[in-house]
Amino acid sequence: MYFDVVVAGGSVAGLICAREIARNKNSVLVIEEDYEIGTPEHCGGLVSTSGLEELGVIPFRKTLDHMVEQAEIYAPDGTSFTINSKKQRVAEISRRELDKQLAHQAQKNGATIKVRTSFQELTKDGIRTNEGQIECKIFVDARGVSSLIHRDRTGILSSAQYEIYADWITKGKVEVFFDQKKYPGFFAWIIPSGEGKGKVGVAGRGINAAEAMEEFLKKREKYSIVRKIFAPIWIKGPIEKFVDGMTVIIGDAAGQAKPTTAGGIYSSGMGGLLAGQAISKFLKTNNHSDLDEYQKRWTDKFGKEFERQSFARKVLERLDNETINNLFKSVTPEITKEISEKDDFDFHTGSIVKLLGVKGSIKTAQTLISGEFKKLLS
Ligand SMILES: Cc1cc2nc3c(=O)[nH]c(=O)nc-3n(C[C@H](O)[C@H](O)[C@H](O)COP(=O)(O)OP(=O)(O)OC[C@H]3O[C@@H](n4cnc5c(N)ncnc54)[C@H](O)[C@@H]3O)c2cc1C
Known part of the structure; x- marks a missing residue:
């Protein structure tokens, strides 16, 4: 089996990258190790509508849950202030639906997507997967933070996020809680997905995320937990080289999530978009400098902000x-x-x-x- 490009990781970065490559009439395969695109969802789903537009997405009605209107930020002693976020036009979306929407875009452009297929290793002519050998000219690593764990553990924090039904979750209002003892170097959060339901999470350096969640919920009134996820987040910024020979690294795998909040739908998605455009150009010219343009363009856009x-x-x-x-x-x-x-x-x-x-x-x-x-x- 031969494809010009094989992308490992069927999430926001990988799917957008594949969409751009296919748009330019190149053959591209996306392999996703999970059994379904968009599942398991490991995201709060907060994203600016301008970011989504730049990624080439007008969210379907079932993708967009609601708009965030305010954020209340709490200090450890309970002191708080509120930011009115209406002007920022931040949406809370269903990541499951967003990823499906992106998969549909990629497919319509001509990409092939295969689930339950996992990347195992690079070979001389392509890659090896659990389903056998696939030849390709370019391999794109879009495997998220799991790709970074083997490179460098120092930038990784553990997080837990539970989907919760409770009266104390207010539609349109995000809440953020700082406490350096409970969540060192990070915070706890409540992201509503509607009235009385949402995602409650914690992350921090060296914490037991499940215990920190228990502690957070102890002080809360009646609630039901309908889903639990535990996932690593990366807060150390971009890796040194996005392009290594014929391997192109994108999204969270390249450290493209924000060092402050680990949010990456927009910045990691842009990694996929810029890489897809650079790869398409390279496939026409065979000139390696076209591939290197990807890192330059991403850094021009996000480098300074990520440093800050x-x-x-x-x-x-x-x-x-x-x-x-x-x-x-x-x-x-x-x-x-x-x-x-x-x-x-x-x-x-x-x-x-x-x-x-x-x-x-x-x-x-x-x-x-x-x-x-x-x-x-x-
Ligand atoms: C708890 C939590 C809350 C978050 N909240 C927000 C938020 O509110 N807003 C925001 O912007 N960002 C948020 N993020 C970050 C956001 O989810 C990521 O930045 C974004 O999903 C990165 O996309 P990606 O495509 O680079 O990687 P991922 O979404 O991590 O996707 C990687 C994909 O690769 C697949 N994969 C892994 N290994 C293999 C393999 N060997 N072979 C094939 N496939 C493989 C995985 O199954 C997965 O589908 C949050 C993250 C976490 C953990």
Whole structure:
């Protein structure tokens, strides 16, 4: 069996990449090790509508659950502030349906998709799968964080996300909870998918995610858990080389999820899109520099922002609960208003700087990490 390109991983990055390659009349096969595209869903489903548009997706009615209108952010002592997110146009979508929609787009362009087929290793002329040998000119690794686990464990946090039915989940309102003891270097979250239902999650360095979830839910009133997932998330930013010979690495496998929140539908999806375009060009010209264009274009778009997000992460990792409590107490209505009006969901370090820069509260952090903090501001 021969295909110009074989993509391992039938999720957002792999499917968009295949769609672009097939659009240019090249033969492309997507292999997905799970038994169904979009399952198991391991995502909160928050994405900007502008990001979706850039990915070439107008969500079907069953893909788009609802729009997020506000986000309430809590400090460890319960102090909170609210950002009105209407202007950012952030949607909560069903990832299962989004991935299916992308698979349909790829298929309509001419790609072939096979489920229950897993990549095993590279061979001289292509790849080996559990179903045998497939020859190809280019192999695309879109296997998500599982591809990074073997490269580098230091950027991985464990997460748990439960789908929950409960009265305390409010449609349109995302909630984020910081606590460096319970979720070191990360946070807990509630992402509604409608009134009284949504996804509740935790992530943190070195935590037992199941125990942290138990602890989080202990303080809550009546609820039912209808689904549980446990998944690693990557917060260390892009890997060094996206293209290695005839192997092209895209999406979470290339570290293209945000270092602050590990959100990657948009940035990992863009990795797939830009790689698909570069591969199509290379298949016409056979000129390797066309393939290298992919990394350049992704870095031009996200490089600076991801560097800043990594610095913001370093700042967060070194703040203790007391500093976070003080920081939250200094957030004024003017600051939340400014963030509400100007924040960009996909490029959000401007808002983080505004929050960290509030009166006096960042002194401790500045002393701890003055060099890095200056870089974040620059
Ligand atoms: C709990 C959680 C919540 C999240 N919430 C959000 C959010 O709200 N918004 C957001 O933007 N992002 C979110 N993310 C991140 C987002 O899910 C990822 O950035 C995005 O799915 C990355 O897409 P991808 O195609 O690169 O990889 P993945 O979606 O991880 O897909 C990789 C695919 O490869 C397949 N695969 C693995 N190994 C093989 C193999 N050997 N052979 C064949 N196939 C293989 C897997 O089965 C999988 O389908 C969240 C992640 C987690 C874990």
